[in-house]
Amino acid sequence: MTSTDTDLVPPPRRSRPSRRLPWRDRAVVIAMVAVPSFFVLSLVWFPAVLSVILSFGAWNGIGDVDTIQWIGTQNYQDIATIYPPFWPAVKHNLIWLGFLFLGPTLLGMFLAVVLDRNMRFSRFYQTAFYLPVVLSLALTGFIWQLMYSRDQGLINQVLGTDVDWYGDPSVNLWAALVATAWRHTGYIMLIYLAGLKGVDASLREAAAVDGASETKTFFQVVFPVMRPINMIVVVIVVIESIRAFDLVWVINRGTNGLELIGALVAQNVVGEASRYGFGSALAVIMMVISSVFITLYLRVVFRQERER
Structure with a gap:
């Protein structure tokens, strides 16, 4: 065998050490x-x-x-045709969703931007705004009952009015929305505050060098970078709006102008009716509505990511 043939022979393979975990x-x-x-x-x-x-x-x-x-799809047919509270409940859930987006979500984002500037007593303000989040929605309902009480409530005493905030069907939905906004604002504030802390400071410095104002820097530089945070907030708001239940159940068990799909599920499953099949159909409808909103938003987000 020549030296050339020896060079062509591949070296023997060494046995790799075992990588199995203990x-x-x-x-x-x-x-x-x-x-x-x-x-x-x-x-x-x-x-x-x-x-x-x-x-x-x-x-x-x-x-x-x-x-x-x-009975097949009879429960779904009855819900859509002969169950009076269903369509008002769908309307109220949509109002709940729109209010959370336009009210406490935007307010929470604004508070996060203000508190991110390292102002004095920022820790105190963060704690004060986040404190309602620690409370359950049921306890929030009890607290706001003291505010909304017709005879001894703080609001009627200050305004000199005699409004039954939780009993009047023309205003009780908005009273409940204000109560849930009190809790929801601090939650959104904390999420956006955590997102702002993770934004690269060099992006803001580059925008400042280019002469961009703080408002323009936020909407054109910082806000697009927080796309994952925005996606989380959208999903949270949709889920919280569709499954809203605790607050209205504490007020009047989801009746008299406070009909919500979650309350209707509870009325039919654990209420006096005890119609498990009917309540399950309502729960499935609530799950489908939530899935549609979330799927559409995720599809838009992922499509934008692929186009980049």
């Missing part, structure tokens, strides 16, 4: 995947699938599963 690390990885998956399947997907199945039946929740009467 059994303890593998057990940790398996647990980290299995435990969350179990809770997601058991607490999210299983109830969702079960609600879809029950929506095609009539069942009062008493007795075995064999007592369910399968």
Whole structure:
């Protein structure tokens, strides 16, 4: 064999060291995947699938599963045709959605921009605006009942009026929206404040060098950079608007001008009617409406990302 032939012979492959994880690390990885998956399947997907199945039946929740009467799409037809509270509830949910976008969401973003400038007592203001978020919506309802009380409420005492803020169907929806805005504003403020802290300072410096004003810098430089934060805020606002329930349930169980889809679900599932199939159909409708809004927005966002 010549030296040339020797050079053409490939060197023997060295055996690669084994990269298998120790059994303890593998057990940790398996647990980290299995435990969350179990809770997601058991607490999210299983109830969702079960609600879809029950929506095609009539069942009062008493007795075995064999007592369910399968009636097809009759529940959905009854909701759309002979259930009076449904369409007002859809209207109120849409009003709730629009109000949260145009009111507390924009106000929360404005507060975040102001507090991001490292003004004096900014920590105190952040805590004060965020404090209502710690409270549940049910407790928020009780607090605002003290404000809205017809006889001893603070608002009527200050204004010298005699308005039944929670009892009058012409104003109780707007009173509930003001109460939920009190809590929602601080939540949005905190999200945008965290997003502003993550924006590269060099972008603002470059805009300042070019002579851009603070307003122009925010809308043309900072705001587009916070696209992921904006997407999160949109999803949160849509979900919070569609599943709004606690506040109106505390006020009057979602009746007399405060009809919402979430309250109608509770009335039919845990109320006196105990119509699990009918309530499940309402829950499925609420889930579909939420999915449509979120899917459309995500589709627009991802399309813009692909076009870049």
